[in-house]
Amino acid sequence: MVKRSRLAVTGAHYGLKDWLAQRVTAVLMVIYLVILASMIFFAAPQDFSSWKTLFSQQWLRIATFVFFICLFWHAWVGMRNILMDYVHAIQLRLLAQITVIVALMGYLVWIADILWG
Numbered sequence: 001m002v003k004r005s006r007l008a009v010t011g012a013h014y015g016l017k018d019w020l021a022q023r024v025t026a027v028l029m030v031i032y033l034v035i036l037a038s039m040i041f042f043a044a045p046q047d048f049s050s051w052k053t054l055f056s057q058q059w060l061r062i063a064t065f066v067f068f069i070c071l072f073w074h075a076w077v078g079m080r081n082i083l084m085d086y087v088h089a090i091q092l093r094l095l096a097q098i099t100v101i102v103a104l105m106g107y108l109v110w111i112a113d114i115l116w117g
Helices: 012-043 048-054 058-086 090-116
Strands: none
Touching: 012 048, 012 058, 058 090
């Protein structure tokens, strides 16, 4: 009989939710990238002012922000799973997870500032 510590945090209950989150965020990111690539292909921005004009459209700013939300959520799920698999010390894993969360949230605020600042 195998005894498990009550303090051990396992990721077994994340399986289906993580799998679905990774697939949904990946599909949304691919859709955005196809739309953005086609816009760049047809508009062919050459300088800063044409890039600024391209991203002055509110729907593209929102789509870009949603893209980065999906990217960071995708990254969080992957990083959390890696940390749960390979960092066995609970305190160190918690510190690493908090560091990843703070970094991703900081990047999201930075992206919002770039898009609407």
